[in-house]
Amino acid sequence: MVVKSGGVGGAEEGAAAAAVRRWVEAGGGRLVLDGGLATELEAHGADLNDPLWSAKCILSSPHLIRKVHLDYIEAGANIIITASYQATIQGFESKGFSKEQSENLLTKSVEIAHEAREMFLKQHSDQSTPMHRPILVAASIGSYGAYLADGSEYSGDYGEAGTLEFLKDFHRRRLQVLAEARPDLIAFETIPNKLEAQAYVELLEECNISIPSWFSFNSKDGVHVVSGDSLIECATIANSCAKVGAVGINCTPPRFIHSLILTIRKVTDKPILIYPNSGERYDGEKKEWVESTGVSDGDFVSYVSEWCKDGAALIGGCCRTTPNTIRAITRTLNQFCPAP
Numbered sequence: 591m592v593v594k595s596g597g598v599g600g601a602e603e604g605a606a607a608a609a610v611r612r613w614v615e616a617g618g619g620r621l622v623l624d625g626g627l628a629t630e631l632e633a634h635g636a637d638l639n640d641p642l643w644s645a646k647c648i649l650s651s652p653h654l655i656r657k658v659h660l661d662y663i664e665a666g667a668n669i670i671i672t673a674s675y676q677a678t679i680q681g682f683e684s685k686g687f688s689k690e691q692s693e694n695l696l697t698k699s700v701e702i703a704h705e706a707r708e709m710f711l712k713q714h715s716d717q718s719t720p721m722h723r724p725i726l727v728a729a730s731i732g733s734y735g736a737y738l739a740d741g742s743e744y745s746g747d748y749g750e751a752g753t754l755e756f757l758k759d760f761h762r763r764r765l766q767v768l769a770e771a772r773p774d775l776i777a778f779e780t781i782p783n784k785l786e787a788q789a790y791v792e793l794l795e796e797c798n799i800s801i802p803s804w805f806s807f808n809s810k811d812g813v814h815v816v817s818g819d820s821l822i823e824c825a826t827i828a829n830s831c832a833k834v835g836a837v838g839i840n841c842t843p844p845r846f847i848h849s850l851i852l853t854i855r856k857v858t859d860k861p862i863l864i865y866p867n868s869g870e871r872y873d874g875e876k877k878e879w880v881e882s883t884g885v886s887d888g889d890f891v892s893y894v895s896e897w898c899k900d901g902a903a904l905i906g907g908c909c910r911t912t913p914n915t916i917r918a919i920t921r922t923l924n925q926f927c928p929a930p
C-alpha cells in the first residue's frame with residue numbers, strides 16, 4: 591500500500607481518482623453534476639408509482655429520459671447520471687423480461703445518455719468556439735434498498751437478507767453489464783450502509799472494473815450515513831479502493847452537507863462530490879414527497895460557494911432539484927471558480 595505524501599494516507603490514490611482529477615481540471619477546477627432525474631421525469635408527467643420507479647421510463651419513455659438528460663447538459667451539467675438507479679436484472683425479470691432482455695435494458699440506459707450527449711454536441715458543432723467542456727456519462731447503481739422500492743435506501747436496514755455475499759450476488763451482473771456499456775463513470779449512489787460499500791469495493795476488484803467509479807452516501811443527521819453506520823468508516827472503505835475515483839454525499843438535505851464534507855475529508859484525498867436533494871422528505875410507502883420543507887433553488891445555491899471552499903469539486907443536485915437548480919449552480923460556480 592502506498593501512502594500519498596502530504597495526504598491523509600492509508601491508501602494509494604489510484605488511477606480512478608487521477609482520471610476524475612483530470613476531468614475536474616478540464617472543467618476549470620470543478621464539475622457540475624446534473625439534478626434529480628426521477629423527480630424531473632415525474633415533473634414531465636411520468637408516473638413512477640411502480641417498483642421500477644424511474645427505470646420504468648427505460649421501457650415506456652426513453653425519449654423523455656433523453657430530453658431530461660439534454661435539459662441538464664444545456665443547464666451546464668458536465669456529468670449526466672443514467673436512469674439505471676432502480677434498474678436491476680431482478681426487477682426487470684419480475685416484470686416478465688428474460689435475463690437477456692433485462693441486461694439489454696440496462697445497456698439501453700447508458701445508450702440513452704450517450705445519445706443525449708451526441709445530440710448536444712451536434713447542436714453545438716457549428717459554433718465558432720469549439721466545445722471544450724467535459725460532458726460525461728455516469729452509469730447509476732442504486733442500492734439494494736432502492737430495488738426494494740419502499741424507500742429503504744433511506745434506512746439501510748436490510749434485515750436478515752443483508753449479508754455481504756447476498757449483496758455482492760445481487761449487484762454483480764448488473765455492474766458488469768453497465769461497465770460493458772462503456773459509460774465514463776460508474777455512480778454508486780445513495781449508499782445507505784457500510785456493508786453495501788464493502789460489497790461494491792469487493793465487486794470492483796473481483797470483476798476488475800476499469801471504469802472509474804464514485805461512492806456517494808446519504809445521511810439524515812449530518813454525522814452518520816442513514817443506517818446509523820459511521821460516515822468515517824464508510825468513506826474509509828471507499829478510500830481503500832483504487833478503483834474509486836471520488837467520494838461524497840447525495841440525496842441528503844443541503845443543511846447537512848458542510849459537516850459531511852469535512853468528515854469525508856478527514857479520511858480521503860480523493861475528489862469529493864456532493865449532490866444534495868431539495869431538503870424534502872420521501873414517504874417510501876406512499877411514494878410521494880411530503881412536507882414543504884425543501885429549500886428554494888436560490889437557497890440551495892446560497893450554499894454552493896461554502897461547499898466549494900470546504901473542498902467539494904463536483905457539485906449538483908439530487909431528488910426534487912431541477913435544471914433551474916443546475917443552471918443556478920453553474921452560474922455560481924462560474925463566478926466563484928470560472929470555467930476555462
Ligand SMILES: C[S+](C)CC[C@H](N)C(=O)O
Nearest residue numbers: 643736739740741872874
Ligand atoms: C431516492 S428515493 C426517492 C427512490 C425511490 C424508492 N426507491 C422507491 O421506489 O420508492
Ligand SMILES: N[C@@H](CCS)C(=O)O
Nearest residue numbers: 626627628675780841
Ligand atoms: N440518480 C437518481 C438518484 C435518486 S436518489 C435520480 O436522480 O433519480
Ligand SMILES: [Zn+2]
Nearest residue numbers: 841867908909
Ligand atoms: Zn435522490
